[in-house]
Amino acid sequence: xxxSPLEPTVTEDPEYFHQxxxxxxxxxxxxxxxxxxxxIAAGRHTEAYMxxxxxxxxxxxxxxxxxxxxxxxxxRNRIEKDEEPVAICRLKRVCADLRGDVSALxxxxxxxxxxxxxxxxxxxxxxxxxxxDLMPLGYTCVLFDNQKRxxxxxxxxxxxxxxxxxxxxxxxxxxxDMGVDTHFNQDVTSMKYMxxxxxxxxxxxxxxxxxxxxxxxxxxxxxxxxxxxxxxxxNVAFGHVTxxxxxxxVLGGGNTAMDCCRTARRLGGEDVxxxxxxxxKDMKASPWEREDAEAEDIPMFExxxxxxxxMKDGKVAVTFEKVRAxxxxxxxxxxxxxxxAPVVMECDDVLMAIGQDNAFPWxxxxxxxxxxxxxxxxxxKQTFQSTLPRVFFGGDAxxxxxxxxxxxxxxxxxxxxxxxxxxxxxxxxxxxxAVTLVSQKMNVxxxxxxxxxxxxxxxxxxxxxxxxxLKDMKMEVELGFxxxxxxxxxxxxxxxxxxxxxxxxxxxxxxxxxxxxPMSAITFTExxxxxxxxxxxxxxxNNREQALYVSAALPTGRVLVKDEDVCxxxxxCAERCPTEAWDMKKFLYAAPKTACxxxxxxxxxxxx
Amino acid sequence: xxxxxxxxxxxxxxxxxxxxxxxxxEGALSTLCAGCGHDSISAAIVQACYEMSVEPHLVAKLSGIxxxxxxxxxxxxxSHGFNSVHGRMPSVATGAxxxxxDLIYLGVSGDGDTASIGLGQFAHVMRRNLNMLYxxxxxxxxxxxxxxxxxxxxVGSKTKSGQANMFSPVDPAGLALNIGATFVARSFxxxxxQLVPLIKAGLHHPGFALIDVISPCVTFNNIPASTKSYAYTxxxxxxxxxxxxxxxxxxxxxxxxxxxxxPDGATVKLRRLPDHHDPRDRAAAAxxxxxxxxxxxxxxxxxxxxxxxxxxxxxxxxxETPLRALGEKELxxxxxxxxxxNRNAR
Ligand SMILES: Cc1cc2nc3c(=O)[nH]c(=O)nc-3n(C[C@H](O)[C@H](O)[C@H](O)COP(=O)(O)OP(=O)(O)OC[C@H]3O[C@@H](n4cnc5c(N)ncnc54)[C@H](O)[C@@H]3O)c2cc1C
Ligand SMILES: Cc1ncc(C[n+]2csc(CCOP(=O)(O)OP(=O)(O)O)c2C)c(N)n1
Ligand code: SF4
Ligand code: SF4
Ligand code: SF4
Ligand SMILES: [Mg+2]
Numbered sequence: 001x002x003x004s005p006l007e008p009t010v011t012e013d014p015e016y017f018h019q020x021x022x023x024x025x026x027x028x029x030x031x032x033x034x035x036x037x038x039x040i041a042a043g044r045h046t047e048a049y050m051x052x053x054x055x056x057x058x059x060x061x062x063x064x065x066x067x068x069x070x071x072x073x074x075x076r077n078r079i080e081k082d083e084e085p086v087a088i089c090r091l092k093r094v095c096a097d098l099r100g101d102v103s104a105l106x107x108x109x110x111x112x113x114x115x116x117x118x119x120x121x122x123x124x125x126x127x128x129x130x131x132x133d134l135m136p137l138g139y140t141c142v143l144f145d146n147q148k149r150x151x152x153x154x155x156x157x158x159x160x161x162x163x164x165x166x167x168x169x170x171x172x173x174x175x176x177d178m179g180v181d182t183h184f185n186q187d188v189t190s191m192k193y194m195x196x197x198x199x200x201x202x203x204x205x206x207x208x209x210x211x212x213x214x215x216x217x218x219x220x221x222x223x224x225x226x227x228x229x230x231x232x233x234x235n236v237a238f239g240h241v242t243x244x245x246x247x248x249x250v251l252g253g254g255n256t257a258m259d260c261c262r263t264a265r266r267l268g269g270e271d272v273x274x275x276x277x278x279x280x281k282d283m284k285a286s287p288w289e290r291e292d293a294e295a296e297d298i299p300m301f302e303x304x305x306x307x308x309x310x311m312k313d314g315k316v317a318v319t320f321e322k323v324r325a326x327x328x329x330x331x332x333x334x335x336x337x338x339x340x341a342p343v344v345m346e347c348d349d350v351l352m353a354i355g356q357d358n359a360f361p362w363x364x365x366x367x368x369x370x371x372x373x374x375x376x377x378x379x380x381k382q383t384f385q386s387t388l389p390r391v392f393f394g395g396d397a398x399x400x401x402x403x404x405x406x407x408x409x410x411x412x413x414x415x416x417x418x419x420x421x422x423x424x425x426x427x428x429x430x431x432x433x434a435v436t437l438v439s440q441k442m443n444v445x446x447x448x449x450x451x452x453x454x455x456x457x458x459x460x461x462x463x464x465x466x467x468x469x470l471k472d473m474k475m476e477v478e479l480g481f482x483x484x485x486x487x488x489x490x491x492x493x494x495x496x497x498x499x500x501x502x503x504x505x506x507x508x509x510x511x512x513x514x515x516x517x518p519m520s521a522i523t524f525t526e527x528x529x530x531x532x533x534x535x536x537x538x539x540x541x542n543n544r545e546q547a548l549y550v551s552a553a554l555p556t557g558r559v560l561v562k563d564e565d566v567c568x569x570x571x572x573c574a575e576r577c578p579t580e581a582w583d584m585k586k587f588l589y590a591a592p593k594t595a596c597x598x599x600x601x602x603x604x605x606x607x608x
Numbered sequence: 609x610x611x612x613x614x615x616x617x618x619x620x621x622x623x624x625x626x627x628x629x630x631x632x633x634e635g636a637l638s639t640l641c642a643g644c645g646h647d648s649i650s651a652a653i654v655q656a657c658y659e660m661s662v663e664p665h666l667v668a669k670l671s672g673i674x675x676x677x678x679x680x681x682x683x684x685x686x687s688h689g690f691n692s693v694h695g696r697m698p699s700v701a702t703g704a705x706x707x708x709x710d711l712i713y714l715g716v717s718g719d720g721d722t723a724s725i726g727l728g729q730f731a732h733v734m735r736r737n738l739n740m741l742y743x744x745x746x747x748x749x750x751x752x753x754x755x756x757x758x759x760x761x762x763v764g765s766k767t768k769s770g771q772a773n774m775f776s777p778v779d780p781a782g783l784a785l786n787i788g789a790t791f792v793a794r795s796f797x798x799x800x801x802q803l804v805p806l807i808k809a810g811l812h813h814p815g816f817a818l819i820d821v822i823s824p825c826v827t828f829n830n831i832p833a834s835t836k837s838y839a840y841t842x843x844x845x846x847x848x849x850x851x852x853x854x855x856x857x858x859x860x861x862x863x864x865x866x867x868x869x870x871p872d873g874a875t876v877k878l879r880r881l882p883d884h885h886d887p888r889d890r891a892a893a894a895x896x897x898x899x900x901x902x903x904x905x906x907x908x909x910x911x912x913x914x915x916x917x918x919x920x921x922x923x924x925x926x927x928e929t930p931l932r933a934l935g936e937k938e939l940x941x942x943x944x945x946x947x948x949x950n951r952n953a954r
């Protein structure tokens with residue numbers, strides 16, 4: 001708790017306005033979300049696509065599969081009780097679905113190379129992002145992957161009913177078509193050997209490829225009927241497995257379990273059930289993945305800990321102990337026996353989806369690459385450089401399993417580091433974000449953006465007929481928004497990137513802005529310590545994650561405090577200010593990358 | 609055109625005692641100049657009525673002509689409204705009040721509407737102690753007609769035209785004290801901490817309550833040479849007391865404040881500030897208004913209050929039932945009754 005009054009906010013630091021754009025700030029790759037949503041509303045899907053592609057590299061894939069950390073962050077959640085976030089992720093899919101030909105917008109790849117060679121080990125989103133960020137600069141990228149095509153787990157794990165192959169092929173293709181020297185079906189078995197070849201830098205993007213097993217009684221005897229989830233999904237993806245027994249038990253409560261059970265339903269599983277150790281509320285699966293599984297008649301059981309497997313007439317009987325979760329003061333959970341009779345469930349096959357681990361058996365331990373906790377490489381958190389200076393890690397290989405958008409964000413950072421490293425520069429001197437801040441005033445009572453935010457509830461993405469999707473492994477379940485629904489959903493966005501910018505020297509303290517603000521977000525007050533201020537604003541402000549804006553001292557000695565937390569970006573404060581002390585300015589923040597890639601990048605303000 | 613009030617309000621706005629949120633007391637988005645003091649007064653009225661759990665349908669908003677008189681459109685959307693003729697709001701209010709004493713009468717006027725064209729009606733409604741709250745949104749000029757000096761402009765004060773006013777000003781508070789108003793207050797649009805409790809007290813006062821609110825005209829009368837600007841008013845305000853309004857149900861401890869009991873059980877708590885007069889003493893109040901003015905200050909706060917003086921209805925012994933609720937028999941008692949009245953008058 002600070003005792004002294006707050007210092008005036010430094011809005012010249014781009015990170016201040018960045019954190020006001022909650023969605024973009026929460027996106028690991030800092031995708032300019034409101035900008036692309038406005039372009040979708042304007043029907044300019046190609047440009048919306050390119051804004052995404054620039055930042056997150058796989059808009060078509062992510063528009064279907066992203067973990068969407070942006071959505072829980074969305075301000076729309078907080079402006080009213082029971083409000084839901086804007087469907088940021090599924091709007092991304094709209095611009096991917098409806099985009100025109102983007103080939104002319106793709107970066108030129110220099111014919112004359114810069115003479116630097118970079119090895120990329122693993123062909124998932126992390127490595128592909130590094131390639132995307134380095135190829136246009138003239139690097140030679142040589143990619144090795146032990147699967148038959150690029151995409152990593154996006155191809156081997158994410159089932160095609162969630163992500164059609166065509167969508168993945170296109171977006172992987174944009175990168176490989178840049179002239180990446182790809183070597184598929186090639187397992188890298190020795191880092192020593194890699195380092196001995198003529199590479200200036202090596203990037204490790206091999207993911208977290210080892211599925212966890214459960215060493216309990218009967219495991220060996222039942223081996224033929226027990227499958228490791230991620231191995232099984234990869235076998236399905238590559239056509240090695242095409243059926244499963246009628247009764248299937250999926251062990252685990254994460255997204256892998258959800259993909260396993262839904263895939264099993266499509267390969268012949270009729271009684272497919274998910275059994276979780278923990279209570280439902282602690283399940284790791286995203287709520288929407290769980291809903292989709294439940295909609296396919298897949299029951300779930302909580303608080304069941306598997307204790308033993310037994311083979312009975314060719315079937316597997318799994319014995320579970322019922323437990324109860326107890327939490328200590330710090331919220332740490334222990335599962336204690338509930339004291340009930342054990343539960344036995346019988347099935348034809350068991351899918352084990354209880355987690356993934358990193359595995360680097362192919363990296364020798366005597367070559368200067370240090371490993372730490374959980375056998376993860378010791379890395380610089382910002383540069384992704386390992387203890388061997390020319391080796392970099394990213395994606396699931398860096399800090400353990402996460403998701404695609406995190407792998408992309410790592411890829412951007414690693415590419416910056418590799419570029420700096422190859423040019424002999426200091427890795428700590430990283431490029432800055434590219435930022436613009438432009439007034440949106442067009443005329444009296446007229447802003448360039450629509451502040452007439454829709455009050456509609458979040459629109460649901462329509463699904464294909466379940467009878468058909470359950471029969472066809474490749475048929476995509478979600479149909480995506482059509483243009484009309486996309487516009488209706490886009491109209492729910494608050495335009496949080498259109499910033500309220502205050503110039504204290506102009507303010508005459510007439511109170512007009514404070515009076516008109518529908519969210520009571522503006523208060524003129526004596527400055528005070530943060531806790532005190534937050535408690536005494538015109539509306540209490542409890543969200544400490546969102547900084548308060550504090551002005552310089554005004555003529556009366558008071559300060560203006562704006563609580564950014566629930567600001568609607570409606571512009572009424574600027575509208576009612578007689579002195580233009582407030583203005584609504586669009587803040588475009590492009591996160592640091594090796595360069596800007598989209599060739600003819602039109603700004604949103606240049607009419608289509 | 610993107611000039612709209614969003615539908616959302618702060619998620620923590622709680623409903624008041626009768627289940628309404630603040631939004632239920634709002635009106636249309638103001639079309640006054642951005643930064644006009646009048647909008648702050650509207651906001652103060654919204655806040656006071658919301659906090660007091662006033663039933664919006666039991667309020668009648670009355671006004672004359674002027675920017676100030678337009679403001680009833682910007683608060684209490686669900687209340688009755690009458691935007692009358694320039695300077696004639698008091699007579700409309702008198703008629704309405706005599707016809708139905710059950711409503712709360714809230715008059716909003718300007719300094720021109722009140723002290724120039726409307727001075728006569730203003731004086732007489734105060735003499736009669738009509739039960740209403742009369743708010744003057746005082747900016748020293750005719751805002752609506754582009755800023756001519758009004759009757760409350762101080763000698764020497766300049767509007768944007770650059771001409772200094774030559775004529776002696778009408779001080780509405782001073783006039784009110786002289787002519788017998790029973791609740792006289794002054795405040796500033798930029799001081800809601802003071803204005804909101806005054807509005808609450810004025811709405812409860814059982815007779816005529818005047819609040820003269822200095823309310824800068826940001827467009828025509830907010831220059832450094834004006835005595836009704838934001839800056840000048842802030843520098844020259846001198847509060848007589850600190851007012852707190854305590855609703856009937858609330859409990860409070862003895863704290864040395866003057867408690868003025870309202871007939872409906874509410875209390876106005878007044879803490880006199882050092883060296884200030886007793887607001888129950890009319891002569892002392894008039895003297896305080898005069899002497900502070902001579903010092904170049906603007907006396908604010910609750911300057912005078914008398915809750916014992918009978919209101920117009922009591923003085924005339926009129927019917928308690930609103931006329932609309934009376935039957936034909938009571939309203940048209942017939943020739944015999946008229947005959948009796950005439951006989952009495954002979
Ligand atoms: C079942 C499942 C579903 C998922 N669903 C989603 C989802 O919906 N949304 C989401 O955001 N994330 C999802 N994820 C997570 C996501 O797939 C990963 O976080 C992401 O792909 C990691 O990217 P990466 O580039 O680090 O590595 P990966 O995508 O894992 O790619 C690594 C590649 O390297 C190859 N490789 C490994 N070792 C070697 C070697 N020695 N030599 C050569 N090649 C090698 C691997 O075969 C693989 O092709 C899911 C994961 C699983 C398991
Ligand atoms: C009978 C009549 N005379 C003159 C006018 C022109 N007029 C309109 S508003 C106004 C003055 C308003 O001044 P004030 O009451 O102070 O209101 P403000 O606009 O300053 O709030 C005048 C003279 C009129 N509308 N009707
Ligand atoms: S834009 Fe201005 S008026 Fe609108 S909610 Fe935000 S602070 Fe309030
Ligand atoms: S409306 Fe403008 S001048 Fe008036 S208080 Fe707000 S910022 Fe200051
Ligand atoms: S002219 Fe003056 S009084 Fe009228 S709205 Fe504008 S600022 Fe307010
Ligand atoms: Mg006026």
